[in-house]
Each structure stands twice: as structure tokens, then as C-alpha cells.
Amino acid sequence: MAASVVLNAARTSSRIAPETRARILAAAARLRYRPNAAARALADRRMNTLGVAAVVDSGELNLYFLGLFNGILAAAARHGQNTTVFTLFDWEQDAARLPGLCDGRIDGLILIGPVLSREAIRALPDHTPFAALHPNIPIPGSINLESDEETGAYEMVRELIARGHRRILHISGQRGLLGAERRIRGYKRALAAAHIPFDASLLMNAGFSMDEGRRAMSKWLERSIGQPLPHAIFCVNDGCAIGCLEALAEVGLKVPEDVSLAGFDDTLAARTTVPQLTTVRQPLHAMGSRAVETLLARIRHHHGHAAPEIQETIVFPTEIVWRDSVGTPTAAPKMVPAS
Amino acid sequence: MAASVVLNAARTSSRIAPETRARILAAAARLRYRPNAAARALADRRMNTLGVAAVVDSGELNLYFLGLFNGILAAAARHGQNTTVFTLFDWEQDAARLPGLCDGRIDGLILIGPVLSREAIRALPDHTPFAALHPNIPIPGSINLESDEETGAYEMVRELIARGHRRILHISGQRGLLGAERRIRGYKRALAAAHIPFDASLLMNAGFSMDEGRRAMSKWLERSIGQPLPHAIFCVNDGCAIGCLEALAEVGLKVPEDVSLAGFDDTLAARTTVPQLTTVRQPLHAMGSRAVETLLARIRHHHGHAAPEIQETIVFPTEIVWRDSVGTPTAAPKMVPAS
DNA sequence: CTGAAAGCGCTTACAG
DNA sequence: CTGAAAGCGCTTACAG
Known part of the structure; x- marks a missing residue:
């Protein structure tokens, strides 16, 4: 017990005597002690891991995914969270697998571009918080993030x-x-x-x-x-x-x-x-990060912390980026050539 | 116990009477039973999760990573493994974090393009199998995958x-x-x-x-x-x-x-x-998949299964892909224009 | 300040 | 064929 308190800098009422603390630290170092994540998760009911579910179209995750994912990873790293990726082939067919993912291995799940029917949405487990990026239908009870x-x-x-x-x-x-x-x-x-x-x-x-x-x-x-x-x-x-x-x-x-x-x-x-x-x-990177932040707020809520005020739907503004592929039209447009 | 055996189709010696089995299955369905991954991992000493560690340069994972990652995900999915991503800022600085990742949350770790000193390699924990894709130095004891x-x-x-x-x-x-x-x-x-x-x-x-x-x-x-x-x-x-x-x-x-x-x-x-x-x-996709397959073989080995014959270093052939950016040189090369 | 105890949800020998 | 028991490695009240 003392070891647990010392090694975690825990916020329990217990105070440990400096000498005991030193002995524990020394032993931990000598034994190259590494906490076991699975045991901790079991006791804590918390994995410190977020899931990301996305469809791989034609076998490959694409650049849209990569943009969001980079934002997700950055925010997850800031909060000491791990990120595990679940790949689906097809939303309709794989919606049934979603509940199975929420089995204690993740604390929350981010859905990338989900296209779910109302029934599939109803079947979503309610013990795990969700965030949906660009959902095809806003998912009730989930945080929905989209751009305008x-x-x-x-x-x-x-x-x-x-x-x-x-x-x-x-x-x-x-x-x-x-x-x-x-x-x-x-x-x-x-x-x-x-x-x-x-x-x-x-x-x-x-x-x-x-x-x-x-x-x-x-x-x-x-x-x-x-x-x-x-x-x-x-x-x-x-x-x-x-x-x-x-x-x-x-x-x-x-x-x-x-x-x-x-x-x-x-x-x-x-x-x-x-x-x-x-x-x-x-703003894909920002959207991914925001999904993580809001999801973590929900997870803390689920764990009995202060209820956060969370919008159900967050809309991000878009912005035009001018590069070279747009010019001024010629007076007489070219005709389509025979190929 | 009977529940565990029935629900897992376990390969224990125990036989469960058909009637008991039916009762268990019915109860599981009624209760919407979901196994808890953390508890299972603790008992099994196996997370069914692979880690992927990569450096994000300038804050973004790149297309080289995406190519490998797609292959990793595909193979992991085939074997029912999850994949969790750890991002590092810099190999030299973050090498010290690697042992901390091997704390029971993953069964094996794939390093993407690691640039590790000999000391950092020596400090790698030996209870977790590694695979290295394009290591800067072949990592002894690890599976090393590179292309020619x-x-x-x-x-x-x-x-x-x-x-x-x-x-x-x-x-x-x-x-x-x-x-x-x-x-x-x-x-x-x-x-x-x-x-x-x-x-x-x-x-x-x-x-x-x-x-x-x-x-x-x-x-x-x-x-x-x-x-x-x-x-x-x-x-x-x-x-x-x-x-x-x-x-x-x-x-x-x-x-x-x-x-x-x-x-x-x-x-x-x-x-x-x-x-x-x-x-x-x-062949990035194939290399990623292969990293997963060989790593899983090692993990099974660690768990006391038959020792697999694994090459320490696997070299993939390269191949030239001709597209439009190469033409035939003009007789008189152009001069570099003033900019 | 300290440590014995119960419990997180599962699995796997083992004894009936 | 069945189920009581111990154990995986941790955390957190709780009683001294």
C-alpha cells in the first residue's frame, strides 16, 4: 500500500514517512519496478486509452484520416492518453462490432466519419462516451464535431x-x-x-x-x-x-x-x-484535438468528476486557401478536345 | 468458471453439460455480458495489443508512416490484435520512454525508423519483443525489417x-x-x-x-x-x-x-x-504487415509456444515504378534561369 | 504515519 | 460434468 501511494504520488489521505518513502523508491529502482497497466486499469476502471474507429476505403487510410489522426495523437499525448486504432471495412456492416470494442480496453471512442443508421446508433453502448467527427447523422448522446x-x-x-x-x-x-x-x-x-x-x-x-x-x-x-x-x-x-x-x-x-x-x-x-x-x-488537426479534449471531459464526468458543460455539436469554420490552381478565366474558353 | 469456459470456447479439459451451457449463454445474452479486457489481460498476461512507436517530425506523421501503418493495421486486424500508437518527438530524447511503454499494455512493440544509440538499445526491456522497421542500426534481439x-x-x-x-x-x-x-x-x-x-x-x-x-x-x-x-x-x-x-x-x-x-x-x-x-x-504495406506477423510469432514464443524460426533481419526488394516525371534528356540542356 | 484487507473481473488448475 | 479456490498486480478505504 505504501508503495502504491509513494510510486503514484497519490492523492490519498495517507502520508508516508520520508524514511519509508526513500526505502520504497530505492527498492523500486533496484528492482526496475514497472507498474502493470492491465492491473492498474482493472483496479481503476480506467485504461487511459482512447479508441479511434475509421473505415479503410480500398484498404488504405487516407489523408483526411491522417489529418484528423495527427490532431488526435497530439492531444492524446498532451493528456497522457494512448490511442488505439480500430479499422472497419464498412459502417453498415461493422456497426455491430462497435459495442464489442467498448469492453474496458478503451475509455472513450472517436468515430471518424461514421455513417450509421438510427438502429445502429441505438445499439451503441451507453457506458462508453463517444465523439463523432463528421457524422452523417448527429449521434445523440455523443459529441458531434463537424465543419461548416x-x-x-x-x-x-x-x-x-x-x-x-x-x-x-x-x-x-x-x-x-x-x-x-x-x-x-x-x-x-x-x-x-x-x-x-x-x-x-x-x-x-x-x-x-x-x-x-x-x-x-x-x-x-x-x-x-x-x-x-x-x-x-x-x-x-x-x-x-x-x-x-x-x-x-x-x-x-x-x-x-x-x-x-x-x-x-x-x-x-x-x-x-x-x-x-x-x-x-x-481544420482537421484542430478538430481531431478537440475531439480528444471533449471526450476526455466526458470521461472524467463518467468517473464522477464535475459535470462539464459540453455542447452536443461543435461546428468548425472553414476557410479558403488560395493557391495556384485557380486563375482568371480566358475570354474564350477552350473547347474540350477529342481524346 | 463454467461461464468462462462456455463463453470463451476454451480449450480446457472441462466439458460443460449442454443444459448448463444453454443457461449460461441465455444469461449472458439477457445481461448483455461483455468481457472486460483489462481483467482478461491481467489473468492472461496478454493484451492482444501491439504498440507502434514513431517520431512525428514537425508535428505530423507522414506518408511513409501511413504506408507502413496501413500494412500494420491490416495484419493486426487479421490476427485480432489492436494497435496503439505512441508518438515520440525525437529518438535520442525519447528512447528513455520506450521501456515505460512495455508495461503490460502491449504485447510487442514496432519501432518505425528508430535511430537509437547502442546504449539506448541496451536499455530496451527484454520482456517485450520488438520489431524494427528501417532501423538505423539493426537492433540485436529484435526483428529488423528493411528494404534493399x-x-x-x-x-x-x-x-x-x-x-x-x-x-x-x-x-x-x-x-x-x-x-x-x-x-x-x-x-x-x-x-x-x-x-x-x-x-x-x-x-x-x-x-x-x-x-x-x-x-x-x-x-x-x-x-x-x-x-x-x-x-x-x-x-x-x-x-x-x-x-x-x-x-x-x-x-x-x-x-x-x-x-x-x-x-x-x-x-x-x-x-x-x-x-x-x-x-x-x-513495399511499405507488405513490410508493415510482415512486422506484425513476425512479431506475433515472437510473442507466441514468449508465451511458451513452439519456437518459430525467425530471421533476425528481413530485407525486402525494391522496384522501380515508371511514371511521367522522367523523360528523355534534350540534346541541349536548359541553363538555370535567374530567379 | 503504517499496513492488513477487500476488491477490480477474469482464467486455470484441481478436487470432488 | 461441476464448482470452490487461488491468483493476475494494482488501488483505496479503513482500522490501528
Whole structure:
């Protein structure tokens, strides 16, 4: 007992005599004593470990994940918490595995971009606090963190228009996904505000990946041979924009000389393209850190500490980052070449 | 006891009567029983968790880490293992923290690119098995996984020469780091094999990051104004190559028209540049998976199972991936423009 | 100031 | 086939 108190600098009532303390410390050093985390967790009902659950699409975690994860790790390290990663293949199919993860090995769980049905949400265990980053539906009882994607999209398109771009192609994410729909709404609102009629042929459904961006762009180009290029292309995220860039390069079209291009997220990739990508920045690092901080507040609450005042939903502002992929439109837009 | 046996399908001698078994299962379902991982770990002396320790340079995990980590996660998932990430700031300074991580919360530890002194290696605890990916010094007693970087560099430079490039600038990593030195050796060997004298002005010391690549390239360009460009530039890794690409773009030089460019690693970034990067592929995903498999074999061994035949050092072959950043050299190389 | 005691939730011999 | 018992390594009242 005395050893436990001394070695943990515990806040129990017990005082240990200096001499005893010294003896304990000496013995610990001599024996190279290391506390056992599992035993401590069992006695404490606390693992000091946070879980992170994310879907690996096409077998790989992506840069969006990496941005959030870096923020999560930084905050976790500040608070002496470990982070364990659970990978899922598919939200719908793996939602059933979530309760099994909350078995005492983690104190709280961060869900990255969860797409859960209302039933799946109802089945979530209530003894473990959750935080959801970009949930497709806000999860009741969980902390929900999102960014103001609609405003981000709105402002990006408004600014493109302000720079003279009028025909703006939007390559969107899967219809029905909240993030995709919000960007579409922002896009449409900005067009309407500038009295530019919405043109359905300038909205391509694609997805959040490079592959989907490439395919969607190629398809659009193929079906538009001989017609004028848009002035600018606004993509649902950076990955999609990079796929787009590839498809344009394949038929010899240059960004931003022939057409301007914008992405969304400001992941690492936006700075590694040539030209660098103009994009709507989501503060991924800050969002990841904040998820950890708020989750830890909840965990302390669960452990009987003072009840923290926690918003259920935290919205982060977005911001436009201007780089070289957006230029000024040429007077006479180039025609789409045959490929 | 019966509950434990039934719920775990345990391999104990005990047989449980079907009726008892049914009663237990029913009760477990009714009570929504979830085993407690900490208690199980304490009794089993096994956490079913692997640790991953990596340095975050400039606050961010990079794509090299992401490549390995994806492989680690995939293999860990296959074996029902969790993965917890420990971030370090600096190997030298944080080596002392390593023993503290081996306190029963993990069964084995994977070190990503460790740069450890012989003393730090000696201080590593011996009750926890290790695997080291790209260790700067092979760690005795640990599984060491590396790729054949020297051959990769040699073949890349040999092939560049075969395509007509003779003046080849090498932007290297920090001198003294094994990975950097091996690439330099490969570079020099390939020059020697083609009877091209080594030119010290064509070797720039930089580092493994985009920033360092950009700075080194800019510096080289500045000091070479009015002189001929190299035919090709071979960078220590993809990140460095991308920095290079930026520095070239800044002064209006185009890849591959004005100069060819090659990287190393084949991270995600190599496919997201325009033009896409020719690079030496290290099988990062496979290396991460293999680290997990061999580490698990060791852990089973530690737990008294059959001794596995494990090589101390596993070397993965590299492979050149041809993309668009390498072209054929022009007859008259461009001169370095004033910036 | 100190230490004997109970308990965290599980597992695995072992004796009936 | 079944269940009482000891033990994993820690923490925290609690009684001296």
C-alpha cells in the first residue's frame, strides 16, 4: 500500500514517512519496478486509452484520416492518453462490432466519419462516451464535431464567380452523404446569389476518392467533346480534385491556364500537386484535438468528476486557401478536345 | 468458471453439460455480458495489443508512416490484435520512454525508423519483443525489417543513365543516416559502373521532408545560375522530390520537359503529383504487415509456444515504378534561369 | 504515519 | 460434468 501511494504520488489521505518513502523508491529502482497497466486499469476502471474507429476505403487510410489522426495523437499525448486504432471495412456492416470494442480496453471512442443508421446508433453502448467527427447523422448522446461545409462550398463558389468564373463544374460526392449534399447546397446557393442558372450538366456525381474524381472527369470530358470547357471545376475534396487533374492532363488540358480547379479539405495532397491546389480548408488537426479534449471531459464526468458543460455539436469554420490552381478565366474558353 | 469456459470456447479439459451451457449463454445474452479486457489481460498476461512507436517530425506523421501503418493495421486486424500508437518527438530524447511503454499494455512493440544509440538499445526491456522497421542500426534481439535501398538507388540511377541522362543531381538525406548513406552508395556505384566521374557539385545534402527538398533545390538553383541544368534529379524520397518539384516550378522549370525527376518510397504522394513521380518502390504495406506477423510469432514464443524460426533481419526488394516525371534528356540542356 | 484487507473481473488448475 | 479456490498486480478505504 505504501508503495502504491509513494510510486503514484497519490492523492490519498495517507502520508508516508520520508524514511519509508526513500526505502520504497530505492527498492523500486533496484528492482526496475514497472507498474502493470492491465492491473492498474482493472483496479481503476480506467485504461487511459482512447479508441479511434475509421473505415479503410480500398484498404488504405487516407489523408483526411491522417489529418484528423495527427490532431488526435497530439492531444492524446498532451493528456497522457494512448490511442488505439480500430479499422472497419464498412459502417453498415461493422456497426455491430462497435459495442464489442467498448469492453474496458478503451475509455472513450472517436468515430471518424461514421455513417450509421438510427438502429445502429441505438445499439451503441451507453457506458462508453463517444465523439463523432463528421457524422452523417448527429449521434445523440455523443459529441458531434463537424465543419461548416455548406458555407465553405458557398464561399468557394462565390469567390470563383467574383474572379470571373461563370460556368463552374461541380464534381460531387456520393449523393445522400451529408458532406456531399452540403457542398452541393453551397454550390447552388452561390450560383443563385449571382443569378447564374443551375445547369444540371455541370453537376457530376462521383465520390471522395482520386479514382472517382478521375473517372468522373474523364466521363464528363468524353461526353462534352467539342463543347466549351467550364471556367472552373470545384471538387468535393482534394483527392477527387487530384483525380480530376490527372484526367485533364491526359487530354492535354492545363490547370489553371485552360481551366481552374479547386478542392476541399486542405489535406497534405493539396500542397503536393503542381500547381498547388486552391481548396476549402477544414481544420482537421484542430478538430481531431478537440475531439480528444471533449471526450476526455466526458470521461472524467463518467468517473464522477464535475459535470462539464459540453455542447452536443461543435461546428468548425472553414476557410479558403488560395493557391495556384485557380486563375482568371480566358475570354474564350477552350473547347474540350477529342481524346 | 463454467461461464468462462462456455463463453470463451476454451480449450480446457472441462466439458460443460449442454443444459448448463444453454443457461449460461441465455444469461449472458439477457445481461448483455461483455468481457472486460483489462481483467482478461491481467489473468492472461496478454493484451492482444501491439504498440507502434514513431517520431512525428514537425508535428505530423507522414506518408511513409501511413504506408507502413496501413500494412500494420491490416495484419493486426487479421490476427485480432489492436494497435496503439505512441508518438515520440525525437529518438535520442525519447528512447528513455520506450521501456515505460512495455508495461503490460502491449504485447510487442514496432519501432518505425528508430535511430537509437547502442546504449539506448541496451536499455530496451527484454520482456517485450520488438520489431524494427528501417532501423538505423539493426537492433540485436529484435526483428529488423528493411528494404534493399542501395540496390534501389543503384538501379534507378543505372536506368536513368540508360535513358541518356548523364548529369544526375542527387538530393540526399541527412548524412550519417543509414537510409541516406545507402542511397548515396547506390548512386555512386551506378555512376562508376557507367564510367561517369562523381561530381561533388551534384550531391546536395538535404533531408527526408518536402521542406528540405524545396530548400536544397532552391539553393542549388541559386548557386548554379547560368550553368546547365542536370539531366535528371534523384531525390532521397518522394517528399523531398515534391519539394524539389515546387522549387523548380517557382523558377518556371518544367518536369520532365526541362529536367527529369525521381523519388524514392512510392508513397501516396508519388501518385498525387502532376506529373506523377517515377520512384523506387519500397513495399511499405507488405513490410508493415510482415512486422506484425513476425512479431506475433515472437510473442507466441514468449508465451511458451513452439519456437518459430525467425530471421533476425528481413530485407525486402525494391522496384522501380515508371511514371511521367522522367523523360528523355534534350540534346541541349536548359541553363538555370535567374530567379 | 503504517499496513492488513477487500476488491477490480477474469482464467486455470484441481478436487470432488 | 461441476464448482470452490487461488491468483493476475494494482488501488483505496479503513482500522490501528
